[in-house]
Amino acid sequence: MKELKEYKEMISKCSKCGNCQYYCPTFKVSRIEPFVARGRIELVSAALDGRIEEFSDLFMKRMNQCLLCGNCSQFCPPGVEAEKIITAMREECVAQKGVTGVLKNVKDSVAAVGNITGDAPANRMLWLENMAEPLKGLKVNEPAEYAYLAGCVPTLYPSSYSIPQAFVTILSNAGVSFTLLGAEEICCGYPLLMGGMREEAKIAALKNINKLKELGIKKVVTTCPSCYHMWKDYYPELVETDEPIEVVHASVLLQELTNKNELQFNEKKLVVTYHDPCDLGRKSGIFDAPREILTSIPGVELREMKFNRLSAMCCGGGGNLEMNDAELSSQVAQERIKQAINTGATILVTSCQQCKRTLQNAARQMRARIKIMELNEMVKENLRN
Ligand code: SF4
Ligand code: SF4
Structure with a gap:
């Protein structure tokens, strides 16, 4: 991840062709320029060259209305990566104005209890206690081939409990060696990083890596694509480590099991x-x-x-x-x-x-x-x- 000033050259490459309008979801539903890569990049450019001196609430709102989905970048003729520029701009906003709104609650919750909702850490296990057919012998914080990191939403939003419940059932049936971290699992830090809070994300990354080292675990499997992306692409640059931890997305592990006729x-x-x-x-x-x-x-x-x-x-x-x-x-x-x-x-x-x-x-x-x-x-x- 680069800082905003390092994107100046990329920003200057935007030819204003408007190709991004076809792919940008927020433009598709709004049809207005501040909701598409071209408009957002123009706002960032104005901030960089001093046409906007102080970040107003509206300016920050516009930056926070991007999905950071990267769809525009894939089809941008000169290769402008709007989602990276906007993430860097969010970081700049946080540096100038601090963390505001709901993201402040997220930041405080992760710092205090290790999750995005502010739930007591023990609530991370409610999805397991709520299984209709409880599984016997599941490991929690024990050595195993994989640590299954279920993530904040599946463990703390009851409507999502069925996802980790299904995954642990599949893994158990297939005889895969895994452990849960239970109450000791903490947020991967991705919502913080995307909210412009790089330092806070780094702290979360360090805690997660140290926890796995403590258990002697070298592989992580997760059902969450954002945890996966964070561990795979951002942890190596946020935390220097001599023993990188391999991360696997659940779908890839299921594909392997299917190919081996385990499923x-x-x-x-x-x-x-x-x-x-x-x-x-x-x-x-x-x-x-x-x-x-x-x-x-x-x-x-x-x-x-x-x-x-x-x-x-x-x-x-x-x-x-x-x-x-x-x-x-x-x-x-x-x-x-x-x-x-x-x-x-x-x-x-x-x-x-x-x-x-x-x-x-x-x-x-x-x-x-x-x-x-x-x-x-x-x-x-x-x-x-
Ligand atoms: S597609 Fe790329 S170059 Fe064209 S307007 Fe959008 S961001 Fe600029
Ligand atoms: S990254 Fe932002 S600007 Fe680009 S397509 Fe997604 S929502 Fe639109």
Whole structure:
């Protein structure tokens, strides 16, 4: 991650062609210039050359209304990476004005109790206590091949409990050696980093790495695409370590298990579509694993949305947008639901708890008859015992 001034040259490359309008989710739903890469970059440029001297609330709001999804960058002819420029601008805003709004609560909660909600750390285990069929012999803070990091949302939002519940059931059935960190799991720091709080994110990264070193664990598996992206792409630059920890996304581990015939499925006639989470697809290049798992379920027909893989539209939950502007986040999510409905699928599957939440809320608001499932839920539901 670079500082804002290091992006000056990249900013100067914006030719104002407007190509980004076609790909930017916030522009798609608003049709106004401050909601697209070109407009946002012009605002940053004005701040850099002194046309804007002090960051107003409106200026900071505009920076916080970007999803940091990177869709525009993929198709920008001169290769301007708006999401990186805007993240650096957010850091500059924090340096000048401090952390404000809901993000201040997130920062304080992570510092005090290690999670984004402010819940007592012991609440991290409620999803496990709430399993309909409790699993025996699960390890917590013990040596194992993998540490399963479930993340803040799946462990602390009851509507997402079913994701770690499904994943640990699948791993246990397949005989994978893993441990949970339970009450000692802490936020990976990604919401802090995307909110312009690099130092706070670094502290979270250091605590996480030290915790795994304590347990002698060298591999992490996570169901969360943002935790995955953070561990894989940002931890190495935030924390110097002589023994890097390998991180695997759950979908890749499930793909391996499927290929080894460790997972077998019942036949079910279903038409599904798949939503690529930005942090897993565009940012991490994992497009095939979830699709291969879905199509290995006999009877499942996968239909792609118009915007898929590299051009997949964000669910509306990226870049902390749900916290910063819930209405805009919902408008984006509703647009994505329309794209899913157009495929004729009855189930939209995704590999992310945040995508599931935002899309499910949008579908409910629209009274849309499409079911939203996370990949592990889909796998568990169709496993042959
Ligand atoms: S596509 Fe790239 S060069 Fe064109 S206006 Fe958008 S950011 Fe600027
Ligand atoms: S990163 Fe996403 S939301 Fe932000 S300007 Fe680019 S396409 Fe739009």
